[in-house]
Amino acid sequence: MDYSQFLGMKQEIGLLVVFLLVFFYDTFLSKKAQNGLATVTCGLFGLFTAYTLLCPSVMADATTFGGMYATSPVIATIKNILNIGVFIVLVQSVKWANSESQTMRRGEFYELLLVTLFGMYLMISARHFLLFVIGLEAASLPLAAMVAFDKNRYESREAAIKYILTAVFSSAVFMMGLSFVYGLSGSLYFNEIASAISVNGEVNVLLVLAIAFVIAGVGFKLSLVPFHLWTADVYQGAPTNVTSYLSVISKGATAFAFLVIMVQVFGAFYSQVWEWMLYALIILTITIGNLFAIRQRNMKRFLAFSSVSQAGYIMLGVIALNATGMASLMYYVLVYIFSNLAAFGVLGAIENNTGKVSMDDYNGLYKTNPRLSLAMMLAMFSLAGIPPFAGFFSKFFIFTGALEQGSIAIYMLVLIALINTIISLYYYLLVVKAMFINDNETPIATFKSHWSERLGLWISVGGILLLGIVSCAYNYILELTQSSNMFAGLL
Template structure:
């Protein structure tokens, strides 16, 4: 066996290395070592982000094509590790608190394992590796959701999460067994793409596609597979909720794109275009309508993230390089906007225990900076120019219409109308903070230093990602290097 192939797995090896280091420091060092655990993880992930991008990979496809490390996957991994860095900074205060004293290391280790799983999921070009990645990304998350040992809600959220996650994996595995049957006994994405030919539809293929879409839809919380989202987001510790809403969604969206466009691209218009079409419209609309009536900020963000997932999956409908680029850009912007909002929610929850939207009334009197950051995050999520969310929405709509299909224009129209609806509920939060005449319910407090750094980075991202075009160019070139024919439909 040629061991140099492992060189191509550099991103995974780096995460594994950080994991081992955290594990060893956690096990063998005293109180002093435990103190540096979180800062160490944060700094190392930041270094890893840079390393993943600048160190050239030693080969495109290794292990017989099972694992691919090209520029597009590396760019996606960079986005994920930036998000990971922000989440670790935000979690710092909670991790350092009394209740977490002996379990600090476990928290970081589980987080790193999920990151490792997501990396595998993104790079996998064989369903076995993909399933292993998917499961190692979602199982530790269930343990993380249950991390508030003394709070009953945390356990209830965890059982809801694990049962739906296993249910979705079972459906996905069932679908894959059918894929295996018609693909000529191979689970390589390329072999499946070869055996799926244009216009040749069988009941088996349709069932397989529906099952695979359902299985992945659960991870992405697409409607009608979104029912776990609100409960899990509400019960989980806030840092874990933030992690769940951006990173696992981002990785699943990328995998969704690769699987549907690369494996099943040939039967796009015959089989899954209308499935995805219906799912996207339902996701965006239902997410918006349910978000309006939420009073709890975490449930509110849950439904907001359901609707955002619909926008992310729009990129899959485009199905070309442009779609992948805008999807990755959307995910990047979504990472900073959503983590910005969660930073404010979690810092207010940590300091005062308040989580309802009415608690935010008059927040600008006591905590002007937090209100300012929250407002920017809400504007970006709603897509108000000149913030990043506006540009990411424009780009994803442009990519969907780039194929010129009339049906997709209609889809963009529905998405546009929903953007206006979403403006209403995002502005409800802004109204509560700035306009509401009630006496402020949250007293003035100082956030911790890590939270400040994380929040400032998020705000910088929200303000500059849209205006600074090199970021989009960077993603576009990364996708172009991997898939040279950006406007052609199927990425082969």
């Protein structure tokens, strides 16, 4: 057997090396040396991210495990995007991990986090449902442990229970769908399923059910309405760093994997079966996410609902079913990582230093902590899609991608999404209003944040400011997806 094919999995191997180093460091080094664990993990992961970004051989096409695993420039790029996000999350978590209550367990935190990332890599690269499910589980179950990380806090435990139940339930639904698919096609390879089910182009009930179950199963992970009910509670209960990880990395990876499944497996049934399912889901997700976000006063719940509605926008990249849509989805995830992590960075810094998470506590923040307020404002503007910040570009391009196919139904969908951006602008402005306009007799006192929090924020803010205006990121991604053959033969 030719083992050299495993070398195609450069990113997975690299991640595994980082994981093992962290693991041995945590297990074998002295107590004193362990105080540096958080910083060392950041450094190692930073090196790994830099390597995957800069080393051209990562971008090569490769398949292994008899075609179960595949990587391509597009896939390597989405993994790189996730890496950048994870790096920011790791940096932001340094202070929290070094805090009194976490010293005994911070090694576990980083190990669990890297394992879930590994799971996401497998989801993205899977070309066989077995590998996909392994990835999905590896990405879900350790997350439940991470959600429960503040185990002395009641909310954290409650959130973990909710999360694990939802995760298991959604996996069950997903696998129900898979069993239908297997029954229809007799295979779990993406390409074999696709050719088996589309051989006579006929739509039967089993296929519709299978697609519905698959969408529902993944919908739980993406917190699409009506599968979003766990989101707010889990986001609120989990430690802030875990919440930010959940909201950007987990969501981004699943969205991309979802796109791959829908295109490669069910692509032939786009207009007959799942365009309408997704159409309805998008409208529901964006609208309900937005409407619920308006009333939230707790910043974590607020960002939870905002992330529900953002997931709806991300799904516009799937319904587009073309290279522009795919590139826009990846770019949207990239920008969303920076914007949301900036918001969570400010939130975490304030929570770590003062313990306050309510929007009312943010009143008058600009007078005492101008820099944090500016970072938060940029994050909000970027999430709302205000130029010249990156969020504007990502929203514009995701709409452009969706409209490329040009049916009047899609125009209506985009119009609804656009009207929803106004609703979302309203509640994002509420935060800006709290910080800049509202008066407060006892505003949050001026504090100096930890270097790690500041570094994380500087990176995120830099991304928000530059990713849009400097066009190379999007151009690069779009050229990659246009040259990939994923959409060949569709539509």
